[in-house]
Amino acid sequence: MAVDLPKRAYSGAIREIVVGKGDKSFCVGGETAYPFYTFEGKIPNPPKFGLDILDIEPEGWAGALLEVYGDSVKNPVTWAKKCVELGADMVQLTLQGTDPNDKNLGADHAVLVAKQVSEAIDVPLAIWGTANAEKDVEVLRPIAEELSDRRLLIGPVIEENHKQLGAACLAYKHVAIASSPIDINLAKQLNVLLSNLGVTDENILIDPTVGGLGYGLEYTYSVMERARMAALTQQDDKLQFPIYCNLGIEVWKTKEAKLPDSEMNLGEHKQRGVLMEAITTSSLLASGADILIVRHPDTMKLGKQLVAEMLAG
């Protein structure tokens, strides 16, 4: 029996953004259809996966993570190399040590670690601050300058510091990760502000702010779906950017990811954390993620397999 399937008319496309430099650089974005709707349009660049490392030895991390990385977590350079060996498309260096509410390490430390990590790996590198507007300017700006040949991804660029960080990205040719608090209008507004500043369209990614599984995932999910809708069917050119999801940190800080085996009937802790991260990943893929930063390499493997199979469908 003939089936008359509806066909959506798309009027826009997501911009293609080049991440990193050299042989291992890659393109994200370029979609002309909703996530994995390959029957309606093109998904030219499969979503990419990055692993998240810290500038200092992690404290209070789940055993499942510490076990897989072993001693490498004691040194960001070894850790970053390990991530590349594990097959990461890119690495995100989170500057946990610079958190003013914690160790409050300074720019010298941050620049040194970023430089060492950058020299040790050839895959694209993202540098992620602590979302403290002033402190992030203090540490991210000198990193942008020092690594001006690297085409880094720099974030989170938030409304409060978009001028300083936007200018740094502009001056040293990096990509700004424009981060807004789970709100499509604020996401758009920040992109407008960055444009006004002179940051060009090929240098912006959207971070919608990720709520992990059970911790606000539904908000991120719907903001991303709405952003894609506006971008692809309503010609909203200030939302036509690839989406960057920094989800590992959100998943692995939850109580559920850290509980020991069998506590609350929640099964094996190793699998539980990975599956929490993997389900967050698949949900974000379904709603439009282009780059996903996770913490467990098994999540990355599952995610990559899912992406490959979904695009083969």
Next chain:
Amino acid sequence: MGLTGIQIFQMLPKTNCKECGVPTCLAFAMNLAAGKVELSACPYVSDEAKQKLAAESAPPIRTVEIGTGAGAFKVGGETVLFRHEKTFFNPTGLAVLTSDDEPEDSVAGKLKRFNEFAWDRVGLTLQADAVAVRSKSGDAAKFKALAEKVKAETNRGIILMTEDAQMMAEGVAACHDRKPLLYAATPDNAEEMVKLAKEHKLPLCAKAGDLEALAALVEKLTGAGVQDLVIDPGSRQIGRVLHDQIHIREAAVQKKFKPFGFPTIVLPFEMTDSFQMETVYASMALCKYAGVVVLSDFQGHNLFNLLLQRLNIYTDPQRPMKTEQKIYEINNPGPESPILCTTNFSLTYFIVSGEIENSRVPSYLAVMDTEGLSVLTAWSAGKFVGDLLGEFINKTGIKDKLKKRNVIVPGYAAVIMGDLEEELGSDWEVRVGPREASNIPSYLKENYS
């Protein structure tokens, strides 16, 4: 659904009797068109109008109930493609597979976990919905025995899985009074399966090799008088599955294509041997429209996470999730422990309580009912203010348990400090905590450990 307020108004009594709660029939018609009220609120509407309106407002996807009594669950009844357009209504049913050639202890373990696994979250109980009983041995007695066992040991839904109609009859004999879902009618066995489904008024799955064959099969089954259908386009490759699920939902919702106006079933257990990958497939099916998902096994680590995802995806985006108003004890607090305050928006509660747990500092968390608003919104709406918060804390009687009486307000609501001090009295110390929950652990460690 398709009718405008004016069209509905034409069918109403136009007496403006006000008994429905609004002043005019026109206002009622407008509310009805917007889906804000039920037609049953009008005591005088004619039967003819009722029928017409019911037909117009029937969801484009039929609601199908599986099981009986308190253990029953509904699937389908969906009206939109994206959750933000309204909401998704009936959460994907999660089922665990058992087979009649499976070792007894394996089945016993699955049934035990199925019965035991239940988690409370935001006042809801998260649990799975059904046990699937599959004929694999080819032995009708074994199939029947397994169906009887599942019926005896569980009280939620049952899915009988065999394409052999004679075999299915054995399963139906064992548990038809529990209203099992029959999986599946195919183009080859449709007549016999229809007979079984009709005899006991059971929901039936239609399974075909592709979308066109599925549409033809559904026509055949509905033509033969079976309306409670669950449909399976037969795809088992995740990309293909996703496309089929999308096509089915869109054809039903946007084109009102009747053969696809039914909930779907997805079988990740047939798609991979990897437990983790199976869970990932299930999670994708959960996002994109599956009515029922059958997995090879439930463990705490896959089921809990899938239930959380289901809760997230199926939460009504227009209605904030709320947590119970009370003082929560975290990390075994004592008389010296501080009280942190926040609102009862469930996300706020989860995040704040999680960060307090992370700090390992014994604390109380006073969660005030703000109708599910977050801190800043509740404060600007006048629902999270000093005198109300003070009144709440006083009423709980927590004061008598404490020696130190420190209360910490969220950094974003620092302005409520004065009123709170006044309300609580001088034997309390009110402090301003961090603005962001992520800074709670360092704040507590610094000040209270």
